[in-house]
Every structure is written in C-alpha cells, then in structure tokens.
Amino acid sequence: MSTFGAYATPVLLLLASNVFMTFAWYGHLKYKASPLWIVVFASWGIAFFEYCLQVPANRLGHAVYSAPQLKGIQEILTLLVFAAFSAWYLGEPVKWNHVAAFALIVLAAFLLFLD
Template sequence: MPLERILPIALLLGSNVFMTFAWYGHLKYKSAPLAVAIFASWGIAFFEYCLMVPANRMGSAVYSAPQLKGMQEVITLLVFAGFSTWYLGQPLKWNHWAGFAMIVVAAWLIFLD
C-alpha cells in the first residue's frame, strides 16, 4: 500500500488516541472540577486537530470525504475499545461488539463502488 494511502490512516489513528483521551479520560478523575476537565480536554483536543486536519487534507487526495469519515469511525471504535478496557477498566460486552460490528459493516459499504 503506497504511503499516500497509509499516512492518513496513521494520522487518523494518532488523532483518535488524543480525542479519546480528551472525551473520556476525565471519567477516571470524576472528583476533579468540571472546569478543569473541560480545559484539560480542550488542551488535549488541540493535538487531535494537529493530526486530524492533515490526515483529512492528505487523505482527500486518495479517499473521498465519506470514505475518510467511515475510516475515522472504525478507527475511533478500535481505539475506544482498547481505551475502555485498558484505561477505564470497562471491558466491552457482546452487545457493544455487535453494535460496533454493524458500524464496521456500514463503513465497509462506503468503499464499495
């Protein structure tokens, strides 16, 4: 697979790691004030944007916008599955996996001609 196809995927993966921490990382620190959680999340999200914007710019040369969005959703689910289990200690149940699988099928359909 050529670099112009792989690099956007790698950047999307990195951006989703940051965004998952921005959106859900504060759940481990529920005693922290809400304002602190919000500002910390904004700070983390900055780095997500530093990866997401180039991923979409570069990726649009080889993928359509719907394909980029479909990939992003699947990557988000994979990152979240690991994050939920590893960081939050909340492993996914069968129904979570089944729901995620349906989203993966939906994203796959986007790539069909």
Template sequence: MPISQYVTPILLLIASNVFMTFAWYGHLKYKSSPLFIAIIASWAIAFVEYCLAVPANRFGSAVYSTAQLKTMQEVITLIVFAIFSVFYLKEAITLNHVVGFAFIAAGAFFVFKGPL
C-alpha cells in the same frame, strides 16, 4: 501512487483518535477533579487532536473520498475507544458492543466497496 499516500492519513487518524478519546473520556477516571479543570485539560488535548486530524483529512482527500475518510475515522474511533475503555477505564466490552460495532463495520464495507 506511493503507498505512503494511502497509509499516512490512516496513521494520522489513529493518532488523532487516541488524543480525542483521552480528551473526551480520560477525565472520567478523575471525577473528583473540578469540571472546569477537566474542560481546560480536554481542550488542551483536543488541540493536539486537531493538529493531527486536519492534515489527515487534507492528505487523505488526495486518495480517499470524503465519505471514505469519515468512515475510516468512525471505525478507528470505535477501535481506539474499545481499547481505551478496557485498558484505561477498566470497563468490559459486552456482546452487545461487539454486535453493534460489527454492524458499523458492515456499513464501512459498503462505503469502500464502491457503487452497487
């Protein structure tokens, strides 16, 4: 199988998670805006996320199991969120966050390792 079949879903998941993170958390930087505006803007951004996530899962299902796709999505979400929270929201990542993320990464390892 060409490498693109393995890489394309991952790249689409990364892109979709960037949009979803902005849809879910981007409005927190603009708390003075009306909630209704935040909801509409978030829905518009989330639409783009769905346009990327659906093909990522459709294409990815040819080479990954559903559990592997979901695990990739969760790990990508954590990485994107960590970068977003530090650089966009200016929040610190603490040792507690790092330890929690490490436990989730350990779980991801077992999902991809195969049957025990």
C-alpha cells in the same frame, strides 16, 4: 510519496488523532472529583493535538479517499481505539453486544468503499 504512503499516512494520522480524541473526551471519567471547568480546559488542551493530526490526515487523505470514505475510516478507528481505551484505561470490558454493535458500524462504513 509512494502509493502505499498516500493511502497509509492518513490512516495512521487518524489513528493517532483518535488516541488524543479518546483521552480528551473520556479520560476525565477517572477524575470525577476534579472540578468540571478544569477537565474541560484539560480536554481542550488534549484536543488541540488531536486536531493537529486530524486536519492533515483529512487534507492528505482527500487526495486518495473521498470525504465519506475518510469519515468511515475515522469511525472504524474511533471504535477500535475506544474499545481498547475502555478496557485498558477505564477498566470497562467490551461486552458481546458492544462488539456486535461495533461490527455493524464497521459493516456500514465498509459500504462507503463499494462502487
């Protein structure tokens, strides 16, 4: 694998895993009439695919990133995916204070990459 691929592949896998994770954790909010046990099992089924992407992402990523850096990347991607999901799927627009809070979390994650 090329140097670029070694750095990019884990990020892309984490991005994809975050899409599944976000649907598993928050997708059921559109189906409040569904029994809780059904949405729990549906969420578990969706989360299976998240883990199928996240575990290899972390395994491959640990060759080029530290564990804290991987977690920081994960948090940044989680915020980006969630913001898009919240606006697109749930119809809850991202407000200025959400952006400000997310920016502070991104700044905190960025510090993980400094020596």
